[in-house]
Amino acid sequence: xxxxxxxxxxxKNLVRxxxxxxxxxxxxxxxxxxxxxxxxxxxxxxxxxTIRMLTTLLEPTSGFVSLNGFDVHKNPSDTRRSFGIVFQDxxxxxxxxxxxxxxxxxxxxxxxxxxxxxxxxxLMTMVELWSRKDDLVKNFSGGMKRRLExxxxxxxxxKVLFLDEPTLGLDPQTxxxxxxxxxxxxxxxxxxxxxxxxxxxxxDKNADRIxxxxxxxxxxxGKSEELKTQTNTKTLEEAFLALTGxxxxxxSGSVGVQMMKMWHGRK
Amino acid sequence: MILYILWLRQIKRYLxxxxxxxxxxxxxxxxxxxxxxxxxxxxxxxxxxxxxxFLAPGIIAMTILFTAxxxxxEVIWDKQFGFLKETLVAPVSRTKIMIGRTLGGATVATIQxxxxxxxxxxxxxxxxxxxxxxxxxxxxxxxxxxxTALGTAIAxxxxxxxxxxxxxxxxxxxxxxxxxxxFPVDSLPSSFEIIIRxxxxxxxxxxxxxVLSNAAHFGLGLDLIVLLSVVVVITIIGAWQFSKIEI
Numbered sequence: 001x002x003x004x005x006x007x008x009x010x011x012k013n014l015v016r017x018x019x020x021x022x023x024x025x026x027x028x029x030x031x032x033x034x035x036x037x038x039x040x041x042x043x044x045x046x047x048x049x050t051i052r053m054l055t056t057l058l059e060p061t062s063g064f065v066s067l068n069g070f071d072v073h074k075n076p077s078d079t080r081r082s083f084g085i086v087f088q089d090x091x092x093x094x095x096x097x098x099x100x101x102x103x104x105x106x107x108x109x110x111x112x113x114x115x116x117x118x119x120x121x122x123l124m125t126m127v128e129l130w131s132r133k134d135d136l137v138k139n140f141s142g143g144m145k146r147r148l149e150x151x152x153x154x155x156x157x158x159k160v161l162f163l164d165e166p167t168l169g170l171d172p173q174t175x176x177x178x179x180x181x182x183x184x185x186x187x188x189x190x191x192x193x194x195x196x197x198x199x200x201x202x203x204d205k206n207a208d209r210i211x212x213x214x215x216x217x218x219x220x221x222g223k224s225e226e227l228k229t230q231t232n233t234k235t236l237e238e239a240f241l242a243l244t245g246x247x248x249x250x251x252s253g254s255v256g257v258q259m260m261k262m263w264h265g266r267k
Numbered sequence: 268m269i270l271y272i273l274w275l276r277q278i279k280r281y282l283x284x285x286x287x288x289x290x291x292x293x294x295x296x297x298x299x300x301x302x303x304x305x306x307x308x309x310x311x312x313x314x315x316x317x318x319x320x321f322l323a324p325g326i327i328a329m330t331i332l333f334t335a336x337x338x339x340x341e342v343i344w345d346k347q348f349g350f351l352k353e354t355l356v357a358p359v360s361r362t363k364i365m366i367g368r369t370l371g372g373a374t375v376a377t378i379q380x381x382x383x384x385x386x387x388x389x390x391x392x393x394x395x396x397x398x399x400x401x402x403x404x405x406x407x408x409x410x411x412x413x414x415t416a417l418g419t420a421i422a423x424x425x426x427x428x429x430x431x432x433x434x435x436x437x438x439x440x441x442x443x444x445x446x447x448x449x450f451p452v453d454s455l456p457s458s459f460e461i462i463i464r465x466x467x468x469x470x471x472x473x474x475x476x477x478v479l480s481n482a483a484h485f486g487l488g489l490d491l492i493v494l495l496s497v498v499v500v501i502t503i504i505g506a507w508q509f510s511k512i513e514i
Contacts, residue, residue, distance in 0.1 A: 076358075078358075080356055087349065092353070107269060108272065108353075
């Protein structure tokens with residue numbers, strides 16, 4: 001599979017249909033080790049569906065995905081050990097303390113006690129939550145929860161960190177802080193980052209390469225500069241609009257997913 | 268270790284939600300006092316003996332039924348409020364996650380059952396032997412396992428809490444009222460007795476009556492065999508449903 005040893009995520013002819021909706025239509029791309037890769041697209045374009053397939057939460061209708069050398073479909077366990085994820089919606093247990101959330105994660109990922117004790121302290125210090133470690137998460141602000149989720153996602157030293165709209169609803173201070181942590185980690189650990197966002201300047205600033213998906217198809221990929229040149233535009237936002245059109249999408253991301261789930265659940 | 272951590276999570280959540288803990292004790296205590304003292308004289312006149320003695324195991328079973336179903340249904344909350352995703356992307360089998368949660372939920376339900384059991388002692392319930400009272404813990408845990416697993420199986424299929432009322436009225440309430448928790452099964456019309464024999468809780472109630480009041484109708488052996496088999500079957504169904512969750 002590893003035709004290229006610098007590739008960490010390989011997606012080939014990936015398809016996912018929900019009943020009659022083709023959410024992802026035959027997409028292919030690769031992400032290199034240590035790269036920061038932005039996956040952009042309007043609401044309902046297929047971003048989250050793709051991330052769900054890359055992270056073993058959803059089975060593809062057809063196609064192939066490998067992550068860190070593992071076939072995601074055939075070897076979910078090793079795949080799961082290789083990535084960390086910050087979901088679009090919070091996924092903390094708010095009835096537990098910040099430390100307990102970290103602790104459960106450590107045990108779920110099979111870390112040794114002497115290892116996780118040290119790492120939890122390091123990571124929680126990094127995201128400036130160590131002093132609040134024994135507070136219940138329900139008393140945290142949105143930004144604090146996000147920071148905790150990032151710390152948690154990094155606890156098992158993943159090779160790839162997925163961030164699905166990680167800065168949604170965060171103030172500029174927190175956003176800035178968050179991207180600084182991530183930059184540090186990439187430099188120190190060679191972490192690969194795969195993220196989605198609706199803030200184009202964020203993608204412009206933090207991504208080495210960008211792929212734009214629309215109606216389940218990748219319409220363009222490359223460096224930010226390349227996309228601008230290709231569309232003859234000055235900013236990434238203009239390039240994005242040139243590629244995906246200015247029509248408002250009928251469904252917002254999460255509503256779209258909800259509807260798909262409903263149809264899916266009903267059979 | 269993984270089972271332990273998921274079990275521990277349920278226990279911690281339970282211990283921290285004092286209001287829920289106390290709230291869910293209100294109903295059984297009301298039932299015990301109102302029905303126990305209200306129907307007591309008639310029950311005795313009809314030759315049934317002491318009604319509290321008869322009713323207490325039924326109400327203990329009811330407490331466990333409700334708490335356990337709730338613990339299972341909590342999967343929906345975890346789906347909606349996200350924590351489930353955290354467990355589903357972890358390198359752990361879904362079956363382990365389901366079993367860990369179920370053991371946790373069942374433990375919580377058993378603790379609630381024990382609290383109600385202690386309360387019954389104050390209003391005049393007298394178990395026949397102390398040794399058998401410890402055996403009652405095993406029965407309580409079996410009932411708790413059964414209904415936590417059932418709750419989990421149902422919750423795995425649901426997207427939100429909208430179906431909850433439906434489950435309460437068409438599943439949980441019938442399971443309770445048709446279990447013989449409130450009335451003796453001896454002299455019922457045979458068609459009605461068939462319904463009661465289909466209800467798995469009937470065997471739980473009967474087993475509790477067997478160990479606590481030495482008054483099993485079906486016989487403790489049959490009760491335990493039925494309970495154990497249903498626990499195994501429902502847990503397998505629950506684990507299977509849980510493994511099919513997509514988020």
